[in-house]
Amino acid sequence: MVVRRAVNDGECLPLAEHLRGSGLVLRFIEFMDAGRHNGWRRDEVLPSAKLRARIAARWPLLPLPATRAGETAERWRYMDGAGEIGFISSVSQAFCGDCTRARLTADGHLYTCLFGATGHDLRPLLRGAHGSETLLRERLADIWTQRSDAYSEQRERLSVIRIERADMHVLGG
Numbered sequence: 001m002v003v004r005r006a007v008n009d010g011e012c013l014p015l016a017e018h019l020r021g022s023g024l025v026l027r028f029i030e031f032m033d034a035g036r037h038n039g040w041r042r043d044e045v046l047p048s049a050k051l052r053a054r055i056a057a058r059w060p061l062l063p064l065p066a067t068r069a070g071e072t073a074e075r076w077r078y079m080d081g082a083g084e085i086g087f088i089s090s091v092s093q094a095f096c097g098d099c100t101r102a103r104l105t106a107d108g109h110l111y112t113c114l115f116g117a118t119g120h121d122l123r124p125l126l127r128g129a130h131g132s133e134t135l136l137r138e139r140l141a142d143i144w145t146q147r148s149d150a151y152s153e154q155r156e157r158l159s160v161i162r163i164e165r166a167d168m169h170v171l172g173g
């Protein structure tokens with residue numbers, strides 16, 4: 001659930017109550033400036049820590065360990081055994097350092113950040129016209145090891161807002 005302060009944050013506790021004990025894991029994600037058309041405003045971001053405190057005041061929570069490197073959600077469990085709940089703090093506690101997210105668009109461009117303005121054109125390599133799978137692997141490794149994406153950290157630390165970026169439907173969600 002994307003949480004937007006004063007727009008839908010009043011629905012968070014009812015939704016948590018509804019899903020507690022269901023076996024489904026509810027995950028809240030902070031409202032992000034993804035794409036160019038969602039009307040993002042910093043003052044509409046409800047930090048996960050505040051939301052978690054609201055929920056924990058009603059149903060005490062205990063932290064769970066990450067299941068893998070680069071996991072985006074902080075995992076918690078209800079102390080009363082009603083299951084797990086997660087929080088993705090992509091604005092208030094950016095996790096660019098552990099980021100493993102690359103996206104390949106339908107037209108063969110690789111983006112190394114969800115907030116990237118341009119991608120790397122892999123079409124020739126994907127079509128095999130100029131190489132092999134080995135070359136593709138090498139190209140991917142080159143791109144990934146040379147990337148320096150840290151948009152979310154810069155947004156918070158330096159108040160940098162990048163205007164030019166691909167829309168989420170282009171990146172695949």
Ligand code: SF4
Binds near residue numbers: 097114
């Ligand atoms: S802003 Fe970019 S580099 Fe940072 S976590 Fe998101 S996708 Fe990864």
